[in-house]
Amino acid sequence: MTTTPSRRWFDMLAWVALAALVLATAAHLVTRPPAMPDYDAVRAAWKPSEAWLYDREGRLLDSERVNFERRRLAWVPLKDISPAVRGTVVTAEDKRFWSHGGVDWLAMASAVRARWTGGRSRGASTLPMQLAAFLAPELAQPGQRGWLAKLRQMRAGQELAAHWTHDQMLEAYLNLVPLRGEIQGIGAGAENLFGKRPADMNRTDAALFAGLLPNPAASPDALGARACRIAHAADCGAIRAAAGVLTSGERAARSDPALAPHLAVRLLDKPGKRVTSTIDRDVQTAATVAMRRQLAGLGRDRVRDGAVVVLDNATGEVLAYVGGVGLKSTAAQVDGANARRQAGSTLKPHLYAQVIEHGWLTAASILDDSPVQLDTASGLYVPKNYDHSFKGPVSVRSALASSLNIPAVRTLVIDDVQEFRDRLWALGYHGLVEDGEYYGFSLALGSAEVSLVEQANAFRTLANLGRWSPVHFVMGEPRGEERQIVNPGAAFIVGDILADASARTDAFGADSALRLPFWAAAKTGTSKGMRDNWCIGFSDRYTVAVWVGNLEGDSMRAVSGTSGAAPVWRDVMLALHAGRPGKPPAIPGNVEARRIALPGTREPPRREYFLRGTAQSEMAAAPAVARRPRITSPVSGSVYALDPDIPIDRQRMAVIVSGDVTGYRLLLDKAVLGDADAGQQLLPRPGSHILTLVDPGGRMIDRVRFTVR
Numbered sequence: 001m002t003t004t005p006s007r008r009w010f011d012m013l014a015w016v017a018l019a020a021l022v023l024a025t026a027a028h029l030v031t032r033p034p035a036m037p038d039y040d041a042v043r044a045a046w047k048p049s050e051a052w053l054y055d056r057e058g059r060l061l062d063s064e065r066v067n068f069e070r071r072r073l074a075w076v077p078l079k080d081i082s083p084a085v086r087g088t089v090v091t092a093e094d095k096r097f098w099s100h101g102g103v104d105w106l107a108m109a110s111a112v113r114a115r116w117t118g119g120r121s122r123g124a125s126t127l128p129m130q131l132a133a134f135l136a137p138e139l140a141q142p143g144q145r146g147w148l149a150k151l152r153q154m155r156a157g158q159e160l161a162a163h164w165t166h167d168q169m170l171e172a173y174l175n176l177v178p179l180r181g182e183i184q185g186i187g188a189g190a191e192n193l194f195g196k197r198p199a200d201m202n203r204t205d206a207a208l209f210a211g212l213l214p215n216p217a218a219s220p221d222a223l224g225a226r227a228c229r230i231a232h233a234a235d236c237g238a239i240r241a242a243a244g245v246l247t248s249g250e251r252a253a254r255s256d257p258a259l260a261p262h263l264a265v266r267l268l269d270k271p272g273k274r275v276t277s278t279i280d281r282d283v284q285t286a287a288t289v290a291m292r293r294q295l296a297g298l299g300r301d302r303v304r305d306g307a308v309v310v311l312d313n314a315t316g317e318v319l320a321y322v323g324g325v326g327l328k329s330t331a332a333q334v335d336g337a338n339a340r341r342q343a344g345s346t347l348k349p350h351l352y353a354q355v356i357e358h359g360w361l362t363a364a365s366i367l368d369d370s371p372v373q374l375d376t377a378s379g380l381y382v383p384k385n386y387d388h389s390f391k392g393p394v395s396v397r398s399a400l401a402s403s404l405n406i407p408a409v410r411t412l413v414i415d416d417v418q419e420f421r422d423r424l425w426a427l428g429y430h431g432l433v434e435d436g437e438y439y440g441f442s443l444a445l446g447s448a449e450v451s452l453v454e455q456a457n458a459f460r461t462l463a464n465l466g467r468w469s470p471v472h473f474v475m476g477e478p479r480g481e482e483r484q485i486v487n488p489g490a491a492f493i494v495g496d497i498l499a500d501a502s503a504r505t506d507a508f509g510a511d512s513a514l515r516l517p518f519w520a521a522a523k524t525g526t527s528k529g530m531r532d533n534w535c536i537g538f539s540d541r542y543t544v545a546v547w548v549g550n551l552e553g554d555s556m557r558a559v560s561g562t563s564g565a566a567p568v569w570r571d572v573m574l575a576l577h578a579g580r581p582g583k584p585p586a587i588p589g590n591v592e593a594r595r596i597a598l599p600g601t602r603e604p605p606r607r608e609y610f611l612r613g614t615a616q617s618e619m620a621a622a623p624a625v626a627r628r629p630r631i632t633s634p635v636s637g638s639v640y641a642l643d644p645d646i647p648i649d650r651q652r653m654a655v656i657v658s659g660d661v662t663g664y665r666l667l668l669d670k671a672v673l674g675d676a677d678a679g680q681q682l683l684p685r686p687g688s689h690i691l692t693l694v695d696p697g698g699r700m701i702d703r704v705r706f707t708v709r
Contacts, residue, residue, distance in 0.1 A: 033156035034136040039168045042135065046075045046175070050188075051268035053260060055281040056317075056475055061260045064268035073187035074272060078171035081186055081198045086170065088206035092230045093213060094127040097170070102128040102161030103154045125153070127173050128164075132156030134176040180216045180247070193246050204242055207231035211243075220244045259284050262323025262335040267473060276475045278317035283310055283576065287320040290571035292327060294548070294564075300328035303533075303559050305551045307336030308572060309456040311543040313463045316471045316479070318453075319542070320572075324551070331551035337453055340431045341532040341549065343446030344525030345403045346455060347424065349462060350486075351444055352400050352408075353494045354423050355415050356611065357487035360628055363397045363497060364596045364608045364619050367407035391506075393601045395619070397608070400494070401503035403524065405445055412444035414628060416702075417636070424448070426485050427458040427468060437637040437705065446525055455536050456545035462498075462521070463538035465588060466491040489590040489611045495521045496609055498537065499584075513566035516573055518581030524566055530555045535565035537573070539582030544572050629659035629676075629701050631666075631693050636704035640684060652681040655691065663696035684708040 037045075049072050053062045065071070078086070090097045096104050104126050132153060133139040139153050160169060174186040183189050186209075190198040193212075194205050201209065204227075211227035212218065218226070224240035233239055260279060267275050287308040295306055304327070310320035323335040355361045369391040391404065399407035412420060418436030420443060425432055432439070432448050439448055453471060461468040466486030469479065497503060498521035501514070508514060514522045514537070522537025531553060536545040546565040549556060556564065573582075587593075587609075594615045596608040601619075610616075633656040634640070642651060655666060657676050664676035668691055674680045676693060686708050693702040 033132065033139060033152045033159065036132060036135060036156060036159045039164050039172065042172055043075060048073050048272040051270060051273035053264045053268060054274065054276045055279045055284070056277065057281070058276065059281045060257060061277065061279055061281060061284065062258055062264040064264040066268070066271045071182045071188050072184040073191065075175055076187045076198050078167055081174060082201040082206065084203045084206040085186070085198065085201050085209055088210045088230060089174065090170070092210040097127050098166055100126065102126065102157035126157055128157035128160045128169055129153040131169055131173045131176065132160055177213060178216060179212055203231060204239055207239060208243060208246055220247045223247065259288065260321055262337065263321040263473070266335070278319065278472055278475055279321060280319045283320045284322065286575040287322045287572050288325055290568045291322055292325045294568045295325065295327050298559065298564070301557065303548055303550060303556045303564065304329050305331065305336055306546070306548040306568065307452050308568060309337050309452050309545045310572065310576070311456050311460050311471060313460055313538065313541055313543055316457070316460070316469050318471055318473050329551065334551045336547060336551055338451050339551065340449035340451050341547065342527035343448055343450045344527040344532060344534055345446055346523055346525035346534045346536055347446045348400055348403065348408050348444065349494045349498060349523055350423060350427060350458065351411055351415065351420055352396060353462065353486050353490045354420060355411055356493055357490035359611065359614050360414050361396050361411065362610050362614050363395065363493050364598065364616065365396045366393045366598070366601065366619050367396060367399050367410055369394050369399065369404050369406050395598055395601065395603055397497050397500065397503050398603060400497050401500050402507035408444040409441050412441055417441065417443055427461055429454050429458065440637065446527065452545050452547045455534065456543050459536045459538055459545065460543040461485055462491045462495050463543055465585065488588040492585060492588050492591055493609045495585065498523055508562055512562045513570045514562065516570065518577060519584040520573055520582050522569065524562060530559065533559055533564035535569040537569060539573065539577060540585060541582065542576050544569050627659040629657065629661045629664060629693060631691060631702045631704050632656045632658050634691065634704055634706045636706065638706045639709060640706065641709045642684065642686065649683065652683055655680045655682060657693060664701070665694050667692040667694060
């Protein structure tokens, strides 16, 4: 059978049509772009990468990065973007944007012709096509610049144009466009690169912004040249200068002052979160500058880290929170204001306040600054003074003002370790999770670990005459419950001692950093091994707490309380009271003043403050019978071991009590042992035991726990 020519042509056309269909189908499948989301879905999915911390006046303190993929701020609606930016970007990137349907065919034809003729092409990628690549990054993978990738972008651009309005596409483009470094979008770009809001950007800013779009990492010269062409500027001097500032990062540093990085980490935990803190930016800056100056002066070979906290006495609001200042720190990310460190002598004021309020001591009471050995569960405890010398009989005022260690330990013996530990807990030192026996007599010298915030608020309690309330970091927080922790008169007397420059002259000199031209109370402290250096003090309005040390825990070199933390405390106090000096507190109603003589000491007669009912005109050594009734042996926490080679009835333990105990009784494990003044002995039995001293009315006066093995 013979095939006619017409039949052959028909078959050929059929095969061509089939091949065209196959090719078209293959091209359709190969160039099919990913599905484009709708505008509302893109808006809903947008999350800022930052959270922001502001001071009490609404001034930016710091921002905290929460999303580390990109740096972006809140979505900016098109109406809040400068018309100059909108017009310039469209002119520079897609001048027929408002009229085409996602693909600019004229620009595409021009690009093809330029490629064939070797001419210069302006590019044919439209804003919808670029936006599609932002929404689906696989459309613009590195190395994918062939015609198939371009066709996929064209189809994606057409899909967007079919379902989005032009305003929506331009708005999304300006918010999603990647800019210099890790900055994304007009919001972050305007703030970090231009130091402005998007609505405030002018024509020069718009030209530079558009100039960044093809190459965000462009050099100052390249960026300036492109921006000049975009702006059609005859005189490019101003644009080139602005390009230099933009690429220097100067404005980025100014828009994120990084004044409170540690507090930002503490308070900012969600993208887009904006927190108005209680911080006063001026006070925060003054504290930061003072600490930087001090650390730079001391040198990194002596000390590397420091922290400052400032509180408003009346409200408990945190006015400054400097967790660290960087410089030569090897642990700059650690929050020095919240880290717990050994307290040193800074706990002594709270100890003396407690014994004064009980009436067991007064500011004029005499303590013996001489060698002492104390039996403890772990052996003999032999405290020493900072300078390894002894002053003999000293008053409580001199002992506290000069921070003498041995009188403080003797005071804790008069008080009770557990009672003192409980007082510290009530004051907010919540790192003291063990009972008093765990800390022992060394608690008087600050063996426990505390934070700078805890220190500041405990001293603020003294400033407020014993009234404690929690601190606040965020404006508008509830004030919290206020409690009377310390007797007002005792708090006043301790504050007066800490403000007495004359009383601390022997230890600190007549003109130390603690001496201010107005009333202020202060206490320094240095921990074991010179690892921590503190200075905490207050005026009538503010409490300032300073810590200096090495956050990694190594010892400082040749840094003491007055040479390390105290100069920073002084600088901050002077800045806080510029033009308005601090005033002494009013004398509480339960305090009276009396002239006192102290024979047998080196201290001259003086005017002294007493709680009503405890005043004396002269201090003299008290007979043993007049001292506070208490059990002096066995010592609480002691462990005694029975010797198996000695008969049990030959291993009796003597019970020793002090003070006038006529009519008092001793109880061993709640059973009556006998009269306290009869020189009792007990026959030890293995196990844990409690020995109690009770007064004639049955009220517990003292109690010790000991163990027999």
